[in-house]
Amino acid sequence: MKVDPGDLNAFVAVARAKGFRSGARKSGSSASAYSEAVRRLEAQLGVRLLNRTTRSVVPTEAGQSLLARLGPVLAEMEAALDVVNVFRERPAGTLRLNVPVSASRLVLADIVPGFLAAYPDIQLEIFSEESFVDVIAAGCDAGIRYEERLEQDMIAVPIGPRTQRFAAAAAPAYLERCGRPKHPRDLLNHACLRMRFSSGAMPPWEFEREGEKLRVEPVGPLIVQAGGGTDLAVDAAIAGSGVIFLFEDWLRPHLQSGALVPVLKSWWVSFSGPFLYYPGRRLVPAPLRAFIDFVKADGEQR
Structure with a gap:
């Protein structure tokens, strides 16, 4: 047919x-x-x-x-046609990335402006969401994930900061009113601002100090959708509604200004930074190749 x-x-x-x-x-x-x-x-x-x-x-x-069968086929067709890009003076075309909202804010914000300036003939499309999808079936060229979420048949390239931390913080007014937690278990008696993923999962808060690891599932007056609702949770924390647990980089401006103060800092957990990942069994489109090279150069300069 x-x-x-x-x-x-x-x-x-x-x-x-x-x-x-x-x-x-x-x-x-x-x-x-x-x-x-x-x-x-x-x-x-x-x-x-x-x-x-x-x-x-x-x-x-x-x-x-x-749709499930066509997605990879059309992606391969686009990649095959893209080989003519190597004959151009500058790579051109569309690059589609599927990334978590946190990566869009904390990783890509430092990379995208320079990349767009270096490759004006490439159009970059960013799809920010917290659910983990098949990037090829979703029509994307690559994505960003953390190591534990990477599929084994993917090629992974480090992107952005290589070490990150989750930080607990609260407004000075909240701590003055409710007291400062001295141990992660104390959070069970505090108002905590939680986040839920689109899958329904609400991850526990993880802490570690001197070999002791703890996972705490506190309760509180506010639960927001991870990603889209994160800024609302931050604003609520600044207003004194409770304790928030989030990427340190996301909270840093408010920690530096004093709007939020660290809580249980000696227990904050460090983890490896994210990776740009893409399938290794297909031709790499010229826009993606240009982005990979740009990311690698950026990492060498850090």
Whole structure:
């Protein structure tokens, strides 16, 4: 069966964006053109691929199966066509990265401006989310994760700070009102501001000192979505609502200004920094190769 590749691209774009308008906008087309392309594809295949309502567009079971198979295939096609980039004076094209919100804020903020200046013909698309996805199936070229989350068949390149810490902190007014915790277990009697991932997981707070490791699951008046709600939790901590536990780099400006003060600092845990990861079994697109080289050079300068 001969199918128009443009129709397949339209289906993938709409399914990933969960909407005709948003899918077409990201691809520089029109919603009506993409709607017609998907209808044409469904007619040719003889099966419905998308369930459409006035509020959402969701792949059917058949659509999900097709999307899972098409994602890697289209990514390989893009990579194969990208080999002509080596004949250009400067790499060009689109680079799509899937990263946690923390990496977007604490890692990429120091890298992206210089990269864009060095490669003006590359368009960078950043998808920030806290859920762990298959970057290829999601239409991305690479992602950022921490070592324990890396898949074994991925190539990993260090990116950003090589050592990070989680820090506990609270506003001076809160500590004056409620007292300062002297041991991690004391947090069980404090108002703690927690974060929950989209999976529903709410990780415990981990501490370590002189070989003693503790995992604490405190309670408190506020739970926010990790990533999107993090700044709200920080603002609540500054306002005196409770103790927060977050990347030290995220809290540093407020620790330096005195809006927040360290809590249990001798118990803060250090861990290795993040990695840029990508599949090693495919051609590396020129924009990604340029980014990898830029990241490696940045790391050598640190």
